[in-house]
Amino acid sequence: MILKHLALASFAILSLSACQSTSQPSPMPLVNVPFTEPMASDFRSEIAIARFSELLNRTDLSTEQQAKLLYDRGVLFDSLGMTTLSRIDFNRAVTLKPDLAEVYNFLGIQHTLMQQYEKAYEFFDSALELDAEHEYAYLNRGIALYYGDRAALASDDFNAFLARSPNDPYRVLWLYLSQVNENQQQALIQLKENAQALDESQWAFQLIALYLGDTTEQAFLKTISEGVKSKQEYIHRLCEAYFYLAKLYQAKGLDYVAADYFRLALATNVHEFIEYKYARLELELMNGADAS
Incomplete structure (x- = not known):
């Protein structure tokens, strides 16, 4: 929540893949979400x-x-x-x-x-x-x-x-x-x-x-890039999308999925957004619960 700026980043796939020969089929992605590089410091x-x-x-x-x-x-x-x-x-x-x-x-x-x-x-x-x-x-x-x-x-x-x-x-x-x-x-x-x-x-x-x-x-994930006018705006949307998706999964009791989305929110580096700030707190609370 808050801010916007430069060029649209395309969707990328977060995936795990093993070593493979050219004859092997491409592996299916384990997580399929829009992604881009973290926000650079101004x-x-x-x-x-x-x-x-x-x-x-x-x-x-x-x-x-x-x-x-x-x-x-x-x-x-x-x-x-x-x-x-x-x-x-x-x-x-x-x-x-x-x-x-x-x-x-x-x-x-x-x-x-x-x-x-x-x-x-x-x-x-x-x-x-x-x-x-x-x-x-x-x-x-x-x-x-x-x-x-x-x-x-x-x-x-x-x-x-x-x-x-x-x-x-x-x-x-x-x-x-x-x-x-x-x-x-x-x-x-x-x-x-x-x-x-x-x-x-x-x-x-x-x-x-x-x-x-x-x-x-x-x-919903497909809408993130719609109407985006800058790379900065795209990263801001990703930060927000990941955080609120995490909260949605958290409410369903799927904390392991929620934790991944909180980590993705942190990966955007949008330090001034409350979604970034509280993604870190959410993970700390989860880790505390795990440790107790």
């Missing part, structure tokens, strides 16, 4: 980080300017997957300027990913106290509550998030994910109702169709 982000670092060495900056530079550099570190460095900058930013709602939102996400849910709730609460209309704080607090096994409270936040943009398929889907384990039949009824407000021409509507059972997995 060199412009690295240059910007270097520039912000130079500016932070100046002695004539106001406290507010320092805080803003630390926040901006932290966002870039986060987008490149340098989570620890970004967290250091975010913590320094709110020490200098405690009223930066967006910094608390980022810190909440990072503590969710560390499974420090109580601390995450505190950060999201702070973000919303500073800015009650910070809609993504509702989304991210809802996700923290979802992973913290507080489904009812998560649904409240996802409903608040959806109310601000009822035509967003991702908001509809996260509300469904928070409800399905509590009451699958009622969650499906509400998913159908919420789907009526959506624009079926949006690619993300195919995610809703998949969850409703109105399209097959193979038909």
